[in-house]
Amino acid sequence: MTSITSFPLTIQTTSLSVPSTPSWFGEVTVIAQHLRHLSVLSAIEERVRLARRRFGHYDLIDFAVVLLGYAISGERTLEAFYERLQPFAQPFMALFGRERLPHRSTLSRFLAALDQASVEALRMLFLEDLFARPLEKEEKTGGLWDRQGRHWLIFDVDGTRQAARQRALPSTPDLPPAQRRLDEVCAPGYLGRKRGEMVRTRTTVLQAHTHQWVGTFSGASGAGNGDYRGELRQAVKAISAYLQAQSLQPGQAVVRLDGQYGNGAIVADLAGLAYVMRGKDYDLLNLPQVQARLAQLPNQQTTHPETGTCRSLFDFPDLTLSPAGPRTRVIIATRPATNSPVKIGTARDEQVYELFYTVLPRGSFTPADVVALYLHRGAFETVLSDEDKEQEPDRWCSHTAWGQEFWLILAQWVWNIRLELGHALHPTAMRTTEFAPASAQEEASVSPALVPQPSEAAPVIYGPPQWARQSYTKGFAGADFSLQPDGTLRCPAGQPLYAQERRLERNGSLRILYAARIGHCRACSLSEQCQESATTIKARRVSAVYWPLPSRSSGSSESSPAPEEASPPSASHPILWGDWQRCFHRREVVKLLRHQRVDVELTETAPTTQSPSVLLLSRAERAHYRLSWEQRLARNARRSAAPDVSIKLFGIPDAFAVALGLRIA
Incomplete structure (x- = not known):
């Protein structure tokens, strides 16, 4: 230990390494306690499951809590997060009732092994x-x-x-393709x-x-x-x-x-x-x-x-x-x-x-x-x-x-x-x-004679589509493409065609041109039969003509405008928007928990004086049967013989601590 004395200032240095507590550790502590208090962590353990080898004795919950800590920390990369967390790995995992921190490469293999069922189970828990x-x-x-x-x-x-x-990266014949x-x-x-x-x-x-x-x-x-x-x-x-x-x-x-x-x-x-x-x-x-x-x-x-x-x-x-x-x-x-x-x-x-x-x-x-x-x-x-x-x-x-x-x-x-x-x-x-405001501008400040009535601008109603006939090469005709409720077409190979162009033609008819995607046509096994050629250069196009139906009699009750369209109710109330502040609540929590001191202590438990008992194997364990979900989960659970962890948070209001189930010193 060395010291520098210059009255009234004293500076001392020591070679003893005592890493500082990360600024985000207090927030991780509060959120972990909150999730345990609400049984969210236990719900993840029971309902979000993934059976996979080469994870050692870790289970899905071990990797989920690491990613939760990563999201809370705000560290730029997982590598930076692990470097900052490593001195406090044991108390961090103890917050979630787990024993050891998974290695970063083990986390990477876990994320690569995830399937849709596990992710959808987590999504369902998130919504609930x-x-x-x-x-x-x-x-x-x-x-x-x-x-x-x-x-x-x-x-x-x-x-x-x-x-x-x-x-x-260069792409030349003498180089293998980039991976x-x-x-x-x-x-x-x-x-x-x-x-x-x-x-x-x-x-x-x-x-x-x-x-x-x-x-x-x-x-x-x-x-x-x-x-x-x-x-x-x-x-x-x-x-x-x-x-x-x-x-x-x-x-x-x-x-x-x-x-x-x-x-x-x-x-x-x-x-x-x-x-x-x-x-x-x-x-x-x-x-x-x-x-x-x-x-x-x-x-x-x-x-x-x-x-x-x-x-x-x-x-x-x-x-x-x-x-x-x-x-x-x-x-x-x-x-x-x-x-x-x-x-x-x-x-x-x-x-x-x-x-x-x-x-x-x-x-x-x-x-x-x-x-x-x-x-x-x-x-x-x-x-x-x-x-x-x-x-x-x-x-x-x-x-x-x-x-x-x-x-x-x-x-x-x-x-x-x-x-x-x-x-x-x-x-x-x-x-x-x-x-x-309630005194919104009226819809029209002009003479009613200049505003078209609903009957004057009655919408044009078209009949069913008329498709182009089969070509002389006997390929697929327009009628072979089925019209879908969403306005697209479905080709015989099951691929969609989208409306690309609409144009008015003679006698009020409307022509709509549908086109497929070139990527679908190139990989289609029916392209030669559909496009009359073995080489697909352009995507398939289909056109349909819609003819307007005769308008109904103006005296019929069906053509009369709906009451709401003919005379909308007056705007008698203002439009009100009810919400909460966008940033205040979230940032106040982060500011409180990151600007206060956090003390972390580990207390080693006294070793037992009794001789270790003989480990008895069951026949299933000796035969290397698969572990049950409960056994898999218990492998990295925190044991009673593990060191006691004591975390003290400063500056936490009493009412806030009681709401989260935290003990007050």
Whole structure:
């Protein structure tokens, strides 16, 4: 030991190594105690199981608690987390009732061995834990109240992409092909302006009022741009389960979707949920009734409070997105084209047109309300930004799809637990914001004679499609492609064809051109029979012609507009938005637990003086039978002879400690 004395200052050094306690160890302690107090850890042990060799005496719970600690710590990599944790490995595992810390390579093999059944079991537990403890026990879970006083819950569904930065490697005949570790979990995809990136896409679901995550979905289909429709169906199931747990009807949920989902084909996937989404079927602008309406005065004008963008809004209460597709409410927003090229929407004649699809009733939401509700999705982007800064869940933990999904679910679980602990630390009532005032601008400030009545702009009803006849080479005809409820076609090989072009033709007929994907056609065994050639250069295309049906008599009762369309109820109430603060509760917990001292002590137990008893083997053990689930779990369970661990946390309020089941010194 050496010392430097300079009155009144004394500095001493010693070669004795005493590592400092990690700043995040106190938060890990509190969250581990909270999960044990709620029996969440025991539920994971019993219900999330994976039978796999070469894990030594570890079980799934041992790896799950390591990933929980990694998500809480915020360390940049698993290597950095292990280096910081190693001096405190024994007390860390003791927090979760386990003995030894798995090696990092063992964790990697575990993540690579995970299967879909284990991940789905963990996802189910995550949802059940979310449903079991709402943030506010005495009040509603926030929401939106429309102009008729009806209560809605808003959910945001969107995809987020993570790029895999890889070195450029030469590709020459004298070199073997490059072997990339992330080939199984990534694929070429689109990431902003950077095309050709290796990316992975996952779909996230957020409850917009509590800012809790409801799920993340990618699994085996997340490589590249992902399967956005398959993941959307999984998200809808999670939202429906959330509504059922809150004793709410499916009609009380509104799903906000961006332009990735903006066509009528995905409406069937929403299973009756209300929606607000940006549309991308700009061929609707060519319809005669749409052109006639756009030539007149708009229903409303709105100005964005932050950007100052002024939009003119045209409301179409019942428009057919495609001849075989659904009918929905479409709002067309127009604004002058100031930028070139246009990033959002389509530009025509120095005007930018944006489409918004919704099924929200006209009497409850004006066109300006619908557009404002969609543009309020900026709150979802801020939550994603907070998640990237605080947890960065898109860090690569595994080079396999299900291993990465396992990590993402645990990362979202930690986010929700922090929110829950923050509300326990600082209970606050739901705040209510006036989303839109009651004295909203009326839909039309012009003469009623200039506004087209519903009977004047009656939608065109088309008959069944007329397909092209079989070609002279006797290949597949258009009738061999079956029309699906989502507006796509299904070819004889079972692959989808999507609508690529819509154009009006003679006598009011509408032609729709469907096209397959070239990747499906190249690998198809029926390509020669379908495309009349053995070499597939272009994807198969099929066209259908829809002829309008004769309009019904104007005097019939069936053609009279519905009461809601003819005269929407007046906007008698303001639109109210109820939620809680986005960052305050979560960050207050982190700040409290990371800025206070944590003392960790290990007390060695006295060795027993009795001679060790002879270990008796059962016949099953001698024959190397498989261990039962209980035996596998007990191999790394903390034993009574292990050193006693004492952890003392400073600065914890008494009421907060009692709520978590912690002892007060």
